[in-house]
């Protein structure tokens with residue numbers, strides 16, 4: 103198979119035809135952050151955390167196909183600051199209380215905030231009024247924590263392929279809704295997976311609460327992205 | 336001209352308090368009020384949250400004794416998860432106990448060495464610039480170092496059991512999420528001096544002896560200061576032993592007669608009422624059987640040593656016998672003896688921590704139980720400052736519908752008001768000038784109860800103190816600030 107040559111921050115990399123910039127970079131040990139993307143799902147490019155600069159133009163690395171000879175900027179200080187700004191926007195746009203969230207330590211948003219060293223957000227807190235909705239007998243959806251990434255819409259399905267979750271309204275009013283009849287049919291395993299697929303703590307499987315101590319969770323052990331990265335030689 | 340003296344905020348007390356002393360034209364005290372500006376809103380704020388989040392959430396009420404809230408909530412959630420106190424696995428119960436006694440140890444050490452010892456060592460009239468923990472560190476280095484390290488030891492116990500020194504997650508509905516590894520255990524048992532369990536017990540004994548010596552030299556002050564009779568309430572183990580983690584409610588009156596005994600705290604509402612007064616946000620709890628006027632009580636170290644029959648560890652029991660003999664077995668009503676009682680408890684907590692560390696059950700792997708879900712639960716512990724009540728109701732979707740928390744500061748609301756009134760009557764009365772020492776006596780009275788006013792972080796150093804003299808028409812006649 104032919105190889106595509108490209109570079110990320112001056113590092114020479116090789117990819118395969120049909121890959122996105124993000125996928126090819128990952129195969130070369132370069133981490134480009136993402137939130138809405140999930141392995142095995144068609145990328146939507148909605149969160150923009152993966153924004154890189156190619157030839158002076160900004161693009162979403164998770165959707166942009168790789169092409170021969172491109173020069174990708176991934177860790178330029180201004181790009182990193184932009185990502186930090188996006189993370190801050192997600193924090194101020196919801197009500198995220200990491201200290202008491204079951205997902206703390208396993209939450210991708212929190213992990214990115216640590217990775218990009220978010221301190222005090224530069225934007226004013228919105229403190230939106232949101233609810234916690236029971237969703238079938240096995241789940242609670244806490245809209246305070248939802249970042250509307252749509253992962254659940256694509257991933258949480260019944261046996262016959264029907265989506266349990268779907269978007270409601272638009273713009274600021276937008277929220278993730280659920281078909282309660284379909285949600286009622288979710289097995290324990292499906293409900294647990296729904297919680298695991300959500301990058302934040304918006305989907306909560308009932309009665310899972312702090313069974314794994316803080317300090318022993320995924321990103322307590324190693325920062326997000328460290329599984330992808332290989333040190334530069 | 337009638338005068339009003341305002342002391343605000345009270346220093347070395349967590350949070351903010353304000354004292355107003357109303358004087359009539361002759362300079363006689365007409366009324367004293369201790370206002371606690373405490374409105375944390377947690378009872379409302381947690382509504383809608385899933386119940387298993389609550390033990391982790393509510394502990395944010397306090398930065399000094401979060402473990403108490405964590406455990407009281409977890410005990411209430413045990414009931415909701417259908418797991419009674421007797422159904423917890425031995426590992427779960429003992430890990431929780433270790434966490435709790437570790438916190439009592441660090442909190443009592445903090446209170447005595449950091450907050451109270453400056454008053455004892457330097458006296459109430461000393462310059463506030465030295466009458467603080469920094470002053471203690473400069474003049475009595477050994478004492479200050481012991482205080483810091485005892486607190487550290489307790490904090491490390493909390494970390495090993497709850498996962499973090501502050502705001503951990505150890506206790507979960509129906510059990511605990513970790514055991515104590517042999518390495519963690521040995522770090523406490525075999526550590527080089529001084530941070531091991533044996534030295535901590537020895538230092539706690541030193542603290543008790545230090546207080547007894549101080550008492551001998553200052554008997555009139557310690558015995559006379561803000562002494563007034565009251566009822567006393569606490570949890571008590573079934574056999575009458577002092578127990579900070581679990582038991583039934585017992586209350587005794589000023590003569591030691593049991594006015595409530597062996598009462599299941601799930602029914603606390605039958606026994607305890609809460610009165611409201613127009614001038615305070617904080618409620619005034621009382622024993623229903625004695626009524627609103629006479630039913631108020633003390634909680635905390637003084638109350639606990641008045642309600643219990645014995646202390647189930649040898650060194651603390653020995654001290655308890657000396658302490659009880661001093662009042663001929665009768666309930667102790669002397670506010671400053673709270674420090675003495677607190678240090679005996681410190682010794683007891685040190686002994687319990689040491690014994691638990693040697694208990695193999697802590698390395699067990701059976702951590703959580705599950706039972707038939709209930710929709711309402713009450714959890715109580717004896718927090719460092721006194722009995723702590725957590726009461727919750729959930730809906731069919733596991734969300735909190737109602738929460739009622741009665742913290743020790745609330746139980747001690749009336750006693751603290753009485754203590755401040757005592758100072759006003761006995762110390763301020765008739766003086767023409769407000770001195771630093773006089774103001775500090777008001778604070779010493781409050782500090783004996785160790786109130787946790789609203790979880791501020793100003794334990795160290797000097798906070799601004801402003802004193803205003805106001806006449807009957809609200810006009811300012813004098814003002815002092817430091």
Ligand code: SF4
Nearest residue numbers: 248249251252254300
């Ligand atoms: S609930 Fe979770 S997975 Fe679904 S949109 Fe919100 S954040 Fe994404």
